[in-house]
Amino acid sequence: MSNLTPAKSIVVLVSGNGSNLQAILEQISLGKINGKVTAVVSNKQSAYALTRAKEAGIPAIFIDHKSFASRESYDQALKKSIDEFTPDLIVLAGFMRILTPEFVDYYSARMLNIHPSLLPKYKGLDTHQRAIDAGDVEHGASVHFVTPELDGGPVVLQSKVPIFERQDPDELAQRVQQQERQMYPLVISWFCSDRLKMQNNKAMLDDKILAEMGYAFG
Numbered sequence: 001m002s003n004l005t006p007a008k009s010i011v012v013l014v015s016g017n018g019s020n021l022q023a024i025l026e027q028i029s030l031g032k033i034n035g036k037v038t039a040v041v042s043n044k045q046s047a048y049a050l051t052r053a054k055e056a057g058i059p060a061i062f063i064d065h066k067s068f069a070s071r072e073s074y075d076q077a078l079k080k081s082i083d084e085f086t087p088d089l090i091v092l093a094g095f096m097r098i099l100t101p102e103f104v105d106y107y108s109a110r111m112l113n114i115h116p117s118l119l120p121k122y123k124g125l126d127t128h129q130r131a132i133d134a135g136d137v138e139h140g141a142s143v144h145f146v147t148p149e150l151d152g153g154p155v156v157l158q159s160k161v162p163i164f165e166r167q168d169p170d171e172l173a174q175r176v177q178q179q180e181r182q183m184y185p186l187v188i189s190w191f192c193s194d195r196l197k198m199q200n201n202k203a204m205l206d207d208k209i210l211a212e213m214g215y216a217f218g
Contacts, residue, residue: 008035008088008192013078013095014042018049019177020093020114020184025056027185035192038085041078043097059085065097075103089191092146093184101148109198111146112191114184116176118142118158118213123151128169128176139163139172141180142214143187145198154203155214156196159183 012021021040027033040053041061053060061081068074074097082090092113104111117127119142131139140160147153159179163172190196196205203210 009038010035010089011039011082011087012091014049015044015096016094018052021049023181024185033189075100104148113146114143115151128172156187156203157214
């Protein structure tokens with residue numbers, strides 16, 4: 001990538017397969033993101049994302065949340081590990097942990113998450129089934145900055161998919177994930193090129209405040 005600014009250090013937190021991690025790594029290799037994944041951290045030893053990291057020559061770190069007496073003590077250990085890589089950006093890519101407010105505030109304006117719903121709809125889990133049960137005609141995913149409110153930070157980008165009649169939730173999830181793998185690297189590229197910021201709890205792209213649903217996409 002032709003860019004005068006140094007590549008940003010990105011630490012990715014994962015709990016599962018790591019398909020979004022793979023999409024990010026591919027876009028970095030193509031020169032589309034002015035960044036480098038400097039570490040991948042998981043709370044699950046079996047997470048295939050750790051294998052992806054090792055295969056890419058990236059430090060793959062397992063920190064077992066079951067080894068800690070409290071959420072706060074786990075987050076302290078997590079923070080200590082992350083900070084060894086002096087990150088510019090923390091990317092939550094299927095990290096199935098609710099983070100403490102202290103942890104979130106420490107990385108304020110430097111942490112992104114992708115959530116499988118059109119926020120503010122369906123915060124939390126089981127979003128695909130909940131959208132189907134509600135009779136929604138569309139569903140999707142949202143990339144947002146992380147704030148102490150669960151799935152409540154300012155939205156940067158959303159992408160929609162239709163919900164078909166007699167929709168199977170697993171098939172709907174697969175179509176949403178296809179969108180995720182396109183939109184998450186795009187938002188990360190905006191951050192790494194200093195186009196995207198969070199100021200006063202608002203997402204800003206090219207110094208313009210984004211709408212509540214984020215930048216129009218899809």
